[in-house]
Each structure stands twice: as structure tokens, then as C-alpha cells.
Amino acid sequence: MRRWLHYAAASAVIVAAGVGLGSALAREHWEAFLLAGALALAVQLAAFGALVWAAGRPTEFLAAWAGGMVLRLGVVIGLGVWLTRGGPFAPLPTLLAAIALLFALALLEPWALRRKNEPTGRVT
Numbered sequence: 001m002r003r004w005l006h007y008a009a010a011s012a013v014i015v016a017a018g019v020g021l022g023s024a025l026a027r028e029h030w031e032a033f034l035l036a037g038a039l040a041l042a043v044q045l046a047a048f049g050a051l052v053w054a055a056g057r058p059t060e061f062l063a064a065w066a067g068g069m070v071l072r073l074g075v076v077i078g079l080g081v082w083l084t085r086g087g088p089f090a091p092l093p094t095l096l097a098a099i100a101l102l103f104a105l106a107l108l109e110p111w112a113l114r115r116k117n118e119p120t121g122r123v124t
Contacts, residue, residue, distance in 0.1 A: 005054055005114035015041045018101050022093075024060050032089035033097045035104050036079075040101035043075050048109055055113065072102050 019037040023030035047068030054060035079098055083091035 001052075003055075003112055004045075004049055007052075007108065010043055010108055010112070011041055011048075014104055014108065016099055018104065022097055025052050026093060029090060029093040029097075032094040035089060036097035037101055039075060039079065040098055040105060043071055044102065044105040047071055047077070048112065051109065051113065064107070076102070089123050 015037040019030075019033045022033040026033075038101060047064075050064035050068060051061065054064040076095065076099060080091060082097055083094055087094075
């Protein structure tokens with residue numbers, strides 16, 4: 001549970017920074033970036049939760065990892081279809097933001113999975 005909480009906190013910071021940077025660079029798309037950030041955060045927290053649940057069990061871990069990849073791909077495809085068929089935001093900036101945030105948060109997963117829950121130093 002602590003791994004998931006650490007990952008959730010770090011992910012929220014990264015998403016907030018990404019949405020803020022994107023909004024500063026292209027103010028007309030700030031709502032699209034907000035949607036992309038919310039989707040990326042929700043998908044990544046679910047996918048990482050499955051990885052934490054399956055940690056230490058190789059078969060289940062591989063299934064959780066593959067399921068997370070399929071979930072990410074499904075969200076990007078679904079978002080693209082929705083946006084190109086009359087969604088409220090421009091498809092290109094929304095999809096680019098979603099893909100960039102999903103990628104950045106996926107790169108954070110190994111750090112969070114290796115994280116130990118014990119203190120790192122001795123107290124004397």
C-alpha cells in the first residue's frame with residue numbers, strides 16, 4: 001500500500017507539472033490538457049495498483065503488466081476515437097498530452113516498485 005501511495009503522490013506531481021507546462025505553452029488547450037492529465041493519472045494508478053498486487057508472483061505480475069499495457073492502449077484509442085468524432089477538444093494536443101503523461105508515469109513505475117518500505121539508515 002505504501003508503494004502505491006508513494007507512486008500516487010509522485011504521479012500527481014508529475015501530472016500537475018505536465019498540465020501546468022502544457023497550459024502555459026498553449027493556453028487555448030488547457031482544458032484538453034486537464035482531461036489528458038486526469039485520464040493518465042487514473043489509468044496509471046489502476047495499472048500500478050495491479051502491479052503492486054501481483055508483486056512477488058511472476059505469472060500474475062506479467063499478466064498485470066500486460067493488462068496495464070492493454071488498458072493504456074485502449075484509453076488512447078478510445079480517447080482518439082471520441083475526439084475525432086466530435087469530442088469537445090482538439091484531438092492532436094489532447095492525445096499528445098495523454099500519451100506523454102502515460103509514458104512519463106510508466107517510466108516512474110520501476111522506481112516505485114524497487115522502493116523499499118524500510119528506513120534507509122541506522123539510528124544511533
